[in-house]
Amino acid sequence: MNRICLCLPTDRACSATLTAVHEEAAHAARDHGADVQLLVLDSSDDRTRAEHTRVVAGLRPVPGVTVHHLDESAQRAFLRRAVERAGPPEPERLLRLMLPSAVSYGACTNRAFLLAAALGCSSLHRRDSDSAYQLHDGQPVFPVHHELPWLGRPAAEAAAGGLRTDLGPAHAHRPVSLAGASFIGELSVDIAEIQHLDEGIYHDVVSLWAPGDWPEERTRQLVEESFTGAGTAPFTGDRATLTRVDPMRVDMCNVAFDRAVYERMPLPPATDTIGSDYFLLHLVHDAGLPGILHNRHIENFHTPERRTDSGFAAYQRRFVKFLLSMLYFHHVYDRMAAEGAALLDERHRVRPGTVTALLRESAGLDRAQNVWRLDRVDTAYRKLGGRYALFADRLAAERDRLLDEAEADIEDYAYLTEVWPALVEAVRA
Template identity: 60%
Template structure:
């Protein structure tokens, strides 16, 4: 029986989201006959973790659904055993990259990839805790519907189950590596208040994630498109497109990857405290010319309060600044991947990790002057905004050299993890998720 991993990484209270995820798991099991491993990776403090455990316990029993609720101690135990058996000369470093002392959007999903391998799952389907599903005529609209129709199938065989295709005929023998959609509601990045307060400052800030050499017009178009997802229109009817999916059209709160083709081959960048670090595989799938399906079962995005006041505000804005700095290196890698195209794949149509790692490592040699200018522009815009944004500018100024170094070092860490990834996945496949008393490691 086909097994899938439906996962929710979280560091905030979300019992309602867990209940909704349980309903999506039941939909997948009942409509597609799959075995679902519902995986909650919980980085919350004990009281919140306890509320989540209760939400998991309340999920209706189903013969083809197994729920796994792991706090960071349980995750660390599993990862320690995996890294120890991976054959790597640096198991402790790999463990720190995958479960760092700090927030990492990429690392939390990498943990899901490895746990899915340990559980024998063919695919990983990710959702976020600050989002919810749409409904139509009282029925919840679950993205897993389109994901299970196509993911992992030969693209030619998936054709009858999509609305239309824009995939070149020459690629129809390749497997569908990714199925995804976007979101409706609030901007995916919490910068809407900048836009409302000062549209000029918003343009100056958001345009910083473009390559510096882009024209003013191209940057303006990027700003207009950025972080908007699918807008605000509610779901009315299904539509799906088989294509080389534009990375700007999908979001990591609404995504599924085929393990053997993508997520068991290349990890996500484990950068700490950097939003957007988990979007890399979307670009890899596109640039390697792997088929994907873009559907319209968009998830509703919203922002939780901790991002908007006090320490939470400062922390989030610092993560946004690190995202802008990371783009110097990511744009280099994306451009080279686009040039490499089919050579990013092996003879079986699977992503080649060493090809990706080499590009990531090469990007660490870039001149950091462009990023220094990014920080200058961000400082100017934030001081112009004033108030709490001026406080962010002060923090950025105080950490300037460290931030420049971290953006570069994060890519070196990504290259290291990518080089070790196949060994980690192989080790995970033979590592029990939780040790039972009396069972040898």
Template identity: 60%
Template sequence: MRRVCLTLPTNRACAATIAAVGEEAAHGARHFGAEVRLLILDSSDGAAHEEHRAAVRALPPVPGVVVHHLDEARQRAFLREVVTRSGVAAPERVLGLMLPSGVSYGACTNRAFLIAEALGCSSVHRRDSDSRYQYRDGAPVLPLHQELTALGRRAADVTGLVTRSRLDPACADRAVALVGGSFVGEMSVDVAEIHALDPGIYREVVGLSIPDGIPEIWRGNLIKESFRGAGTAPFTGDVTTLTRVSPTRVDMCNIGLGREVYGRVPLPPATDTIGSDYFLVHAVHDARLPGVLHNRHIVNYHTGERRSDAGFLAYQLRFAKFLLATPYLNSVYERMTAAGDALLDDEGRIRSSAVAGFVRDSTGLDPAVNAERLDVLDRCYRKLDGRWTAVADALAERREKFLAEARNDMADFALLIDAWEPLTRAAPAVASVLVP
């Protein structure tokens, strides 16, 4: 029986999301005969954690659905045993990269990948606690349906199951490695206020997320489309495309990945850095692995905490760290794009050693590039005034720390890639720790 992992990482109260994702897991088991491991990685505490426990208990039992609700103590116990068995160098450092004290979008997903390996799953399907499903005719629009339809199948065999194909015929014998959609609703990054205050500053700030060398006519369109997902149009019917999926067309709350991808390379474990979890989408695209893009978009919304003054400041600092990570990541993406098919081994799997080398080489980037980026943010945010001045002050206070962290995060990523194969090899022997 096909076994898959549907995961929901969370550090906030989201009982309604747990119930909704539970319904999606049940759909996967009923319609595809799959064994769905519903994995809730719970970093919340106090009342929120108790609320989640109650939500899990309230899930109706469904044949083929197994729920794993793991708090950080159980996650740490699993990880420590895996790290010990793996024999990796610097075990405490590796453990810290897998379960850091700060918020890490990459690390929480890496834990899902490693647990999926332990459980014998063939794919991981990720959702987020600050998103909801669309509804049509009273029923939720579930992305898992498209993910299980195509993921892992030979691309040529999927051609008749999709609306259209734009895949290079040379890639037809490769397995579909990624199936994803985007989001509708609020922007995925909190920059709408900047646009409302000053569109010119918005273009300058968001422009820092666009790779250098993009022609100006395209650059303007990319800035206009950035962080807006699929807009606001509601779902009216399925449209699916077999293609090399562009990283700009999918969201990590709406994605399924095959183990031939995440079993080879993890995500960057950088803390307090948005966007760090998109690396594998780029890797799949650059290695010319087939994917399916669908329109079962998830509804994105901003939580109340994110709208508070403290939440606003924390988020803008994470956005700034993303902009500082971008030059390093872009240098890796350029190398992966140039490698193309050579990024794959003889079995069609991503060569982790090559990726690790590209990541390690990126640490030689001139730090002056990021110093200039911080200067741009400081000037722009002070011109916006109001609460943006507090963001500029916070960035100025953390300037040297953030510049060093941007480089060190890539060095940590290279180390984790080197450790990934021993970790995934050791994980199945520790599956007993995960018993519900």
């Protein structure tokens, strides 16, 4: 029986999502014969976590589904045992990167990767607490339908099984390493208000995540498709293609990875930034590993907390840190694309050391482009006025700190990639 980890990390109230993800787990067990380890990583406050505990306790038992609801204390205990067994250099630094005090989308998924390895799972399937499943003919549209059959198996087998493909013969013996789709509904990044206030300023701000040397037309195309997912059209029928999956077509609320990917490479553990959990999508694509792109998109929505004054400032800071991270990640993405299949060993597995070297190389880049980005954001937000202008004042006071954090985030990621194999081996033991 195929053992999988269906994971829901959360730091907010999400009782309805908990129930819905459990239904997907039941579907995977009942209709696909999977042994589902449903993993809920709960970083919410005491009151919210207590409500989640009540919801989990009330879930009906399903053969083939085991529910693990872990608060941060339980996660920390697990991590401390793993770090002690792995014996890495700077163990306290590793613990901080795996379970930071601030929000980190990459770190929470890295904890899920480790727990999936400890549970003996062959794949990890991630959902988000601020999303919901579409309905079609009154039934939920579960992505696991496309995620389960072929992950980890040679692409040639999936093609022979009838899956539509656009892969060439060179990819036939490489394993299917991810399956994913996107979302419909609100923008994945909560900046629609900027677009509503001023389309020109929206373009100026969003364009800052493109490399500084891109031509204007390519940057314009990036802005037009950024954060829009699959648009708003609802699901009407299945489409799936075996392909090299474009990272722009997949969202991390709707993705599954084969263990050979996440047991070799973690995600960036950067705190207080969005987009830190998308790196593996680029790595799988650039290495030429096959994936399945399907259309069982998840519905995305934004929680009201982001629109409060405190939530607004925190989210805008994460967005700015995302823009600053692009200086380093674009450098790494370009070099990974140039490496291509050289990123893989003779067993078609990612070579972590190659990626680590690229990360360390990027950490030494000149910051001038990021200074330019901060200048552009400052100008744009002051034009918008109101709380955007107030945030620009805060940004001005934090400029040096933000620049330092962006560089330190890459250095931390390089360190984590170096110690990751020993950490995975420790939890598997």
